[in-house]
Amino acid sequence: METKNKPLDDILAIRNMMERSSKFLSLSGLSGVFAGCCAIVGAAVAYFGILKAGNIKYNEYMRSLSEVSTREIRLELMGLALVVLALALGGALYFSVRKAQKSKQNFWNKASKQLLIHLFIPLFTGGIFSLLLIWHNNIDLVASTTLIFYGLALVNAGKFTFGEVHYLGLSEIVLGLLAGVFLHFGMVFWILGFGVLHIVYGLVMYRKYER
């Protein structure tokens, strides 16, 4: 019996090693759920706190104010965005390190380095471009820009981890383009893209790979 199963075992071992050596498999679905929750809380703070509730059509609210008075709002929104980003990244790191320890894998390996490089090149570009838009007081397209660049970053990094990340990226790109069409609803698309999609994909990945 032992010799009969050998080719099958060999092939399984080969497939396992190919995947393990080229893909970052410690990415936890919980990272996505946590990032999604951060985004929704962040959006709520922006909506009720900074934009004085009732201004989901945030570009109209900004236009009704003079340029001097939007400076404070722009700075507050930017600060909030950075806090949300830091929390979401911190959460992703925490849950992934935990998953790596549980499965006795190394968190910092060739695949995770590749993943981060391929994620951050489009992400930084998009982040800086969004800052340029805000600097020029041209915030209409910021929601669309952040979603599109984030989607491209995920598609680019998707090769180095689970296939779901690739499809999450594509979904973000579609939402980003839609946000570019319906400029008034930037905040709604933002919540859908960074909040709801993260939670949905995070749960799918958690159920598929971690239970």
Added chain:
Amino acid sequence: MKNPIINLNKVFESRIRLGIMSALMVNDNIEFNSLKELLELTDGNLASHLKALEQNEMLQVSKQFVGRKPNTTYAVTQLGREQFKQHLNALEELLNMQ
């Protein structure tokens, strides 16, 4: 009917060598220490298998210094790639025969 066992390559017979080749097939090159972590082996054990694969011209080895530490990376050769694919096909054929 031709027996696919003829196409199985003796060089790849151990599970460790299969692991080394699989990892190198999907990466441009891998450092010695990364391979060691990936396969969970001791230095000596891994080195002897790498040596055998190198002598059969399945691998090419490049050594350089990073600062003062020697750093050895391994990549699969064209011959190694072809031979490993043939070995995989033979394994698959064996499976289909059962």
